[in-house]
Amino acid sequence: MKKSIFKKSTYLQGAFVATFGIVLSKILGMIYVIPFYSTIGTQGGALYGYAYNIYSIFLSISTAGIPLAISSITSEYNTLGFYDAKERTFRIARRYLNIVGVACFLIVFIFAKEIAYLIIGDISGGNSIDDISFVIRVISFSILIVPTLSVYRGYLQGHKYIAPTSVSQVLEQFIRVTIIIVGSWIAVNILQLPIKFAVSTALFGATIGALISLIYLIFMRKKYRHEIKIDEPNKDEVQITNQMILKRILWCAFPFIFCDVCKSLYNSVDTFFVVKTLVHLGYDVGVAETVMGTISTWGNKLNMIVVAIGTGFAVSLIPNLAASLALKNKKDAEHKINLTLQSLGFLTIPMTCGLSFLSVPVWNILYGANTYGPLVFRFSIVVAIMTVFLSSTQIIALALKEYKMLFVAVLSGLLFNGIFDVPLMYLCHRFTYAFYGAILSTCLGHLLTITIVLLYIKKKHNFKFTNTPKNVGLSFLFTIIMLIGLKLLSFIVPLSVPGRLTSCFIVLFYAIVGAIIYLFLTYKFHVIENIFGNQFLEKIKSKLLRKKEA
Secondary structure (H helix, E strand, C coil): CEEEEEEEEHHHHHHHHHHHHHHHHHHHHHCCCCHHHHHHHHHHHHHHHHHHHHHHHHHHHHHHHHHHHHHHHHHHHHHHHHHHHHHHHHHHHHHHHHHHHHHHHHHHHCCCHHHHHHHHCCCCCCCCCCCCCCCCCHHHHHHHCCHHHHHHHHHHHHHHCCHHHEEEEEHHHHHHHHHHHHHHHHHHHCCCCHHHHHHHHHHHHHHHHHHHHHHHHHHHHHCCCCHCCCCCCCCHHHCCCCHEEEHHHHHHHHHHHHHHHHHHHHHHHHHHHHHHHHHHHHCCHHHHHHHHHHHHHHHHHHHHHHHHHHHHHHHHHHHHHHHHHCCHHHHHHHHHHHHHHHHHHHHHHHHHHHHCCCCHHHHHHHCCCCHHHHHHHHHHHHHHHHHHHHHHHHHHHCCCHHHHHHHHHHHHHHHHHHHHHHHHHHHHHHHHCCCCCHHHHHHHHHHHHHHHEEEEEEEEHHHCCCCHHHHHCCCCCCCHHHHHHHHHHCCCCCCCCCCHHHHHHHHHHHHHHHHHHHHHHHHHHHHHHHHCCHHHHHHHHHHHHHHHHH
């Protein structure tokens, strides 16, 4: 691996590097579910989801927004030449996050049993309160390490070193996946322990993975320290005190934390309501926990592949947008915002719709034949694309420091989801499967937030989204044409086939055909050129021609 790949990246380069690293880590996170699912089953999956959703809330409180906040502040200070303040930001953030991490760990560990009761109440026949509280306590140890890890990632991202942070994510996921697969299998098949111990071993993998990743980033910071400018404070910097920096970190991080906690609460709404509501509507407890496991764990693993694309763009957008705004370059900021929204539409719309169309063979590959899995996943994948645009619009609003508006928008979406989750399940129960109501409630809540944010910043900041609706609309139109083509193809090559190996060939075949249709249309009608620019297209062409000549 050449040293040059770890150099500073431009926005689009950084976006693709970050996206590649995050997608690769999510693919690793998706692959492990095949052996993991066969080891712990649907009930174990629900148990895993219970612990991970609660962990996500407290992880959000202790770390959410910290990498992005530190990245934004670091990039701004570095752009303005405030090198000493930049380094003090890193040290102060690390000290503060350690304290918050310990506090969150103690809360989760001590009150695990009370949290478990909130999840299942008096329902019997599935996972017990003792089992749920046990796995919650196991995963709580990760909260002691991840906060510090988030500071290191934000610091390097702020200097536009995107590759090392992407490598750290892949490394963290690889260690975690290895422990999940090997540890859970040993617990069940060799030691013959109850399922909760297999799930606990898998959850503890998050702690070990985070620790190894942190050690790697500490090494990378030391390795590239000579390239990071650390000068004596100048006249302007003397006025930036430690108290001012801490206040800036908290002020910058709180909106990120607020948004991430709300995102976790979206999942928690389902955690607290879905199982109990489905049981009340007459579903078997086993079926209800299967549905919950699909929404929170098994289907969510596939959703994360799509969400990773948005995360990758966000990682690169934050320091670049912060630099543009620090220099008061509104035109450049507007360009980056439009580029982000159009790129996300171009990439995620066909991917999401394609996964929904191929829900049966995709599910068969990962988990084997299942009645409810594909039914839930076919519509829950739509949540992924809503999450991608939600995250991006939140990042834009935060970069513009429109905190009050964002709080209103996010709370509006969350309250909508909380209020209509159960009623929409009852409504859907009259016409189709009740659990579709929970998915619909989440999607509508996200859509409400996205709409409020985009309309507000368009009106107040006079940002022009001239080509964004057109290019995103064309991406959607060509995706529909792609799906029509795939549907016609399904009359010749059926989607429902037995066996995982056959399903792999089916998915690969349909993915290639779908990609050819979509890319041909977007190229023919200049969508790719309009979004990424003629220079980007010429680079792709030249690389393809060189490969042919070779």
